[in-house]
Every structure is written in C-alpha cells, then in structure tokens.
Amino acid sequence: xxxxxxxxxxxxxxxxxxxxxxxxxxxxxxxxxxxxxxxxxxxxxxxxxxxxxxxxxxxxxxxxxxxxxxxxxxxxxxxxxxxxxxxxxxxxxxxxxxxxxxxxxxxxxxxxxxxxxxxxxxxxxxxxxxxxxxxxxxxxxxxxxxxxxxxxxxxxxxxxxxxxxxxxxxxxxxxxxxxxxxxxxxxxxxxxxxxxxxxxxxxxxxxxxxxxxxxxxxxxxxxxxxxxxxxxxxxxxxxxxxxxxxxxxxxxxxxxxxxxxxxxxxxxxxxxxxxxxxxxxxxxxxxxxxxxx
Amino acid sequence: xxxxxxxxxxxxxxxxxxxxxxxxxxxxxxxxxxxxxxxxxxxxxxxxxxxxxxxxxxxxxxxxxxxxxxxxxxxxxxxxxxxxxxxxxxxxxxxxxxxxxxxxxxxxxxxxxxxxxxxxx
Numbered sequence: 001x002x003x004x005x006x007x008x009x010x011x012x013x014x015x016x017x018x019x020x021x022x023x024x025x026x027x028x029x030x031x032x033x034x035x036x037x038x039x040x041x042x043x044x045x046x047x048x049x050x051x052x053x054x055x056x057x058x059x060x061x062x063x064x065x066x067x068x069x070x071x072x073x074x075x076x077x078x079x080x081x082x083x084x085x086x087x088x089x090x091x092x093x094x095x096x097x098x099x100x101x102x103x104x105x106x107x108x109x110x111x112x113x114x115x116x117x118x119x120x121x122x123x124x125x126x127x128x129x130x131x132x133x134x135x136x137x138x139x140x141x142x143x144x145x146x147x148x149x150x151x152x153x154x155x156x157x158x159x160x161x162x163x164x165x166x167x168x169x170x171x172x173x174x175x176x177x178x179x180x181x182x183x184x185x186x187x188x189x190x191x192x193x194x195x196x197x198x199x200x201x202x203x204x205x206x207x208x209x210x211x212x213x214x215x216x217x218x219x220x221x222x223x224x225x226x227x228x229x230x231x232x233x234x235x236x237x238x239x240x241x242x243x244x245x246x247x248x249x250x251x252x253x254x255x256x257x258x259x260x261x262x263x264x265x266x267x268x269x270x271x272x273x274x275x276x277x278x279x280x281x282x283x284x285x286x287x288x289x290x291x292x293x
Numbered sequence: 294x295x296x297x298x299x300x301x302x303x304x305x306x307x308x309x310x311x312x313x314x315x316x317x318x319x320x321x322x323x324x325x326x327x328x329x330x331x332x333x334x335x336x337x338x339x340x341x342x343x344x345x346x347x348x349x350x351x352x353x354x355x356x357x358x359x360x361x362x363x364x365x366x367x368x369x370x371x372x373x374x375x376x377x378x379x380x381x382x383x384x385x386x387x388x389x390x391x392x393x394x395x396x397x398x399x400x401x402x403x404x405x406x407x408x409x410x411x412x413x414x
Contacts, residue, residue, distance in 0.1 A: 160396065161406050162410075164410050165410075166387065
C-alpha cells in the first residue's frame with residue numbers, strides 16, 4: 001500500500017468511525033481490506049481507495065465495517081456483570097421503586113453477547129423485578145453485527161467463551177451445530193445502528209450504560225467529547241460501565257469512578273447541580289434583571 | 294499449586310490438555326479411563342478433573358457418580374470435556390454433579406474460561 005493511500009484511509013476512518021490508527025498499522029489495514037477488495041473484484045487497496053475518493057458510499061461503509069473490531073464474548077471479564085447483579089441493579093431497584101422501570105443502553109453491542117449477558121442477568125433476578133418495565137437498547141456502528149445480534153445464533157465456540165453451562169442449557173436452543181438464544185431473551189433487546197461520533201441525544205435518558213472496549217479505539221479528544229454526551233443522556237444517579245483497560249480519569253469530569261467497584265462510574269452530580277450559591281441571587285434572576293443585549 | 298487430573302483415552306487429547314493446563318499453573322496427573330482415574334482419586338483428591346465421557350473400562354459419567362460418593366469426593370471441580378454436545382448429555386452430567394462442560398473441539402480460551410467459571414483460576 002502506498003503511503004498516500006494509507007494516510008487517506010487513516011483520515012477517512014477517523015472521520016467516519018473515530019478509529020484512531022497509528023502510523024504503523026498498515027499491516028492491519030491490509031489484512032482487513034484485501035479480502036474486501038477481492039470480494040468486490042477490485043485489483044487491490046489502491047482501487048478501493050479510488051472508489052472511496054470517487055464517492056462510492058457502499059465501498060466506504062464496507063471499509064468502515066471491515067475495520068471495526070467486533071471481538072466480544074458472553075459475560076466478558078465477568079466482574080462487570082457481577083457488579084451489575086450485586087451493586088447496580090439492587091441500587092436501581094431501590095431508587096426506581098416508584099417508577100418500576102429501567103432503561104439500559106449497550107453502546108457497542110457488537111454481535112450481541114453483551115446485551116444478551118445483561119438480559120440473562122436480569123432474567124436471573126426476575127423474582128425481584130416482577131412488574132418492572134426494562135428496556136435494553138443495543139447499538140453498534142456495523143449493520144452486519146446488528147443482524148447477527150438480532151438472530152441470536154452463535155457457534156459452539158462462541159457459547160463456550162464466558163457463558164456458564166447452566167445458562168447455556170437454560171436460555172439457548174440447540175439447532176444442529178449452532179445455538180440460538182431463546183425468544184423471550186431476544187425480545188428483551190431492541191437493536192439500532194448508531195455511530196458514537198454522531199449526536200445521540202434522541203436516545204433519551206438511561207439509568208445504566210455499558211460502553212465497554214470501544215473508546216480504546218478513539219483519540220483523547222473524541223473520548224472526552226463522547227463522555228460529555230454520554231453524561232447528558234444519563235440519569236444523575238445512573239451507572240456507566242467501561243472496559244477493563246478504560247477510564248475517565250484525566251479525560252472528563254462528567255463522570256467519577258465508583259468508590260470501590262472497578263470499572264463502574266457515576267455521573268459527577270456536583271458539576272451538574274444548579275449554580276445557586278446560598279445567600280446569592282440565582283444566576284437566572286440576575287440575568288433577567290439586566291438589559292437584554 | 295493446584296492439581297488437575299486429566300482423564301481421556303486419547304493420549305493426544307491428554308497431551309494438549311496438559312499443555313494448556315500447565316500454562317494455567319496446574320500440576321497434572323493423567324488417567325486413560327474412569328477406573329484408573331478413581332484409583333488416583335483414592336490416593337489423593339485433585340482440585341480439578343477434566344473428564345472425557347466415552348472411554349473403555351469405565352466411562353466419565355460412571356467415574357463422576359463414583360467420585361461424588363467418595364468421602365470428600367464432592368470437593369473436586371469436575372469439568373466434562375467431550376464430543377457429546379447435546380442438551381440431554383449436558384443435563385445428565387450436571388445432574389450427576391459436574392461443575393462445567395466443554396464441548397470438543399476446545400482451545401486454551403475455552404478451558405481457561407470454564408476453569409475461571411468454576412473458581413479454579
């Protein structure tokens with residue numbers, strides 16, 4: 001691949017999906033895009049780049065998709081789901097006792113293992129959640145992985161990575177060599193395409209957000225921006241779960257780490273509090289009293 | 294160091310399993326059928342058993358039922374590792390006291406995920 005094409009692809013991917021490739025990742029781009037070029041009957045990456053430059057939106061989105069890392073497995077890292085069961089949900093059950101509803105967002109759902117792990121965790125607690133309305137939304141930039149998520153069909157390898165055998169027997173049906181998650185779990189989740197670089201304020205407010213192992217591919221500025229926008233669509237007493245190698249520290253003051261549960265974050269409510277200082281006139285009133293400019 | 298008894302009539306599978314489990318810091322003993330495995334358990338109980346189902350002399354299911362009746366035999370974590378991959382077999386194994394279940398073919402990630410699941414890693 002010629003350097004000019006690599007530079008073009010780096011810039012293109014960063015703008016389109018936020019993927020922040022360092023200068024030495026040509027091999028990664030080649031290994032992911034060569035099969036794509038062959039499939040499209042193109043001579044190589046040079047021609048692929050030419051298509052994007054000429055404005056082929058189909059090729060452009062195929063390239064974004066091919067460069068997206070979709071590695072995931074059921075109950076990945078285990079601890080976040082223990083936290084969900086032992087800390088997050090018990091606290092939310094109390095906090096939302098009157099409303100009896102919860103909104104959960106899985107912001108990089110990939111092939112569905114994470115939202116389904118959340119759904120199974122909730123199903124296992126159903127005695128305490130009887131009569132509750134629980135909405136789980138799984139989003140991902142890649143249409144292809146969303147289709148797989150919706151089908152809920154996994155290989156024997158996939159169902160053995162992280163999924164306890166009891167849950168496999170309980171919530172999956174074997175069809176030949178594949179395993180499909182049961183319709184009652186599938187129906188707990190709505191899937192939608194979403195690019196985290198774009199505005200997502202229309203998603204509404206969430207009580208719990210899982211945004212794991214996706215921000216690692218973004219640069220510092222983008223991470224800061226996304227944290228800011230995540231905070232805006234989260235209830236002030238909500239929970240944010242990040243991946244094991246991710247943190248908010250040094251990137252944003254919109255969230256603060258949970259006191260003793262690693263990987264969990266809460267909105268920084270102090271920051272969002274109304275700016276009324278005791279003994280002083282509220283800012284809004286003062287502004288109203290001054291002439292409009 | 295935790296101990297794991299690898300029970301399989303295929304020496305190739307035992308070798309592969311040994312390499313994976315030694316990489317996870319287990320001390321390995323091997324047996325080629327359920328009866329030999331029971332003999333080893335009577336000498337000293339391992340922390341874990343990686344157990345094939347179909348073997349000559351005594352199969353894995355019979356071994357498990359015998360093990361669970363031994364004094365202290367409820368302690369070792371038993372992880373089946375077999376080509377029997379249908380729900381009926383899995384349910385029978387769990388009912389007889391298996392802690393986890395691996396469907397062959399397997400790799401290092403699967404073994405390590407399953408051993409983590411039962412709290413051995």
